[in-house]
Amino acid sequence: MFLLTCKGNLWHNHPASGMSLQASRRGAISPNPSRFFIKVVMHKRRTSYNGTIATHLIGDIGGLQPIIIADIIASGSVLKQLDILYDNSASGQACFAIIHPVMLPSAFEILAKDDRNGKLVVANSLHISPEKQHPKPEVLSVAPLLAEIIQRVHIGVSTSGKLIKALPIY
Numbered sequence: 001m002f003l004l005t006c007k008g009n010l011w012h013n014h015p016a017s018g019m020s021l022q023a024s025r026r027g028a029i030s031p032n033p034s035r036f037f038i039k040v041v042m043h044k045r046r047t048s049y050n051g052t053i054a055t056h057l058i059g060d061i062g063g064l065q066p067i068i069i070a071d072i073i074a075s076g077s078v079l080k081q082l083d084i085l086y087d088n089s090a091s092g093q094a095c096f097a098i099i100h101p102v103m104l105p106s107a108f109e110i111l112a113k114d115d116r117n118g119k120l121v122v123a124n125s126l127h128i129s130p131e132k133q134h135p136k137p138e139v140l141s142v143a144p145l146l147a148e149i150i151q152r153v154h155i156g157v158s159t160s161g162k163l164i165k166a167l168p169i170y
Helices: 077-087 103-112 142-153
Strands: 002-006 010-014 019-021 036-050 051-058 065-073 092-103 117-124 137-138
Touching: 036 077, 051 077, 051 137, 077 092, 077 103, 103 117
Parallel strands: 065 092, 092 117, 117 137
Antiparallel strands: 002 036, 002 065, 010 019, 036 051
């Protein structure tokens, strides 16, 4: 799991999903491409088939707004990892960027209970059925990225420039 921190404006362009996010001090996230800086890495371990616990936090999150990037959200265990961040002086609401939104009912319950959960942005890599519709997640399409990759392969142009980005780590 990657954890971005926000002080001022930072940008993230996730190559696996085509999701582009801008985060500001106010917690607003909007589409826009650029680069970001990983300030903190949080490591979590699975304790059971539906439970995880954050075991390590590397970096200083003091006074910064967390932006958490994870591959999947199912039961909502990623949403329960906020205590370690706020125990280490994170500020503002946490924003989440999730690639695969499985979104079981327990994830929506956790999302609604904790007011530290801010914006939740997910890719439409999985179909989100009507019974799983919720006002909190903002769904971004992966179609433009897939279309460009298919086009590049078709005409014999490298895809690595689109999929692999050098990310500065500080």
